[in-house]
Amino acid sequence: MRGTASPAQAGLVRCYLRALASRDTGGLMSVAADIPPVRITSADLRYSADARAGLATAVVTLSPVDSTGASVTITYANGVRENTGMMNMIAMGGPSGWRMVIGTQSSPGPPGPPPAVASPSS
Numbered sequence: 001m002r003g004t005a006s007p008a009q010a011g012l013v014r015c016y017l018r019a020l021a022s023r024d025t026g027g028l029m030s031v032a033a034d035i036p037p038v039r040i041t042s043a044d045l046r047y048s049a050d051a052r053a054g055l056a057t058a059v060v061t062l063s064p065v066d067s068t069g070a071s072v073t074i075t076y077a078n079g080v081r082e083n084t085g086m087m088n089m090i091a092m093g094g095p096s097g098w099r100m101v102i103g104t105q106s107s108p109g110p111p112g113p114p115p116a117v118a119s120p121s122s
Helices: 007-021 025-031 046-051
Strands: 057-062 071-076 079-089 098-100
Touching: 007 025, 007 046, 007 057, 007 071, 007 079, 007 098
Parallel strands: none
Antiparallel strands: 057 071, 071 079, 079 098
16 A cells, blocks of 8 residues: 555555455445445446456545545556545545445436426517
8 A cells, every 4th residue: 555545544445455356245335435325336346356366556645635535546466457536424424434436326316407498589
C-alpha cells in the first residue's frame, strides 16, 4: 500500500481485494459505499481473476479538495490496473467510515420533471 492511506483505508482495500478475488458479492457489499443503494453485478467482478493472479499493490491518493474522498489505483500482479475510489460516509450523512465506490446504483430514483411543453402563442 502506497500513498497517503490510513490504516483504515489500507484495511478496506485489503477486504475489497479479498472479496473480489473470491467473487464474494456479500463481502463486496460490505465494503461498498451503499448511499445511494447499490447492487453488485458482473461488471463489478471484472477484476476478480486479476485479483487472484497474485500480490496487488494499491495507491490511495486523498482528494486535494475534499477530505472525505480518495482515488485508488490498484495494480494487479498480472499488470492490469484498476482505478476506483473510496469515500468517508460522513460525506453522505452517515457515520464516519471509509467505503469503496463500487457497485451499480440499484434504483436510479424518481425521474425528473416532464419536458416543458410550449404554449401556443396568442
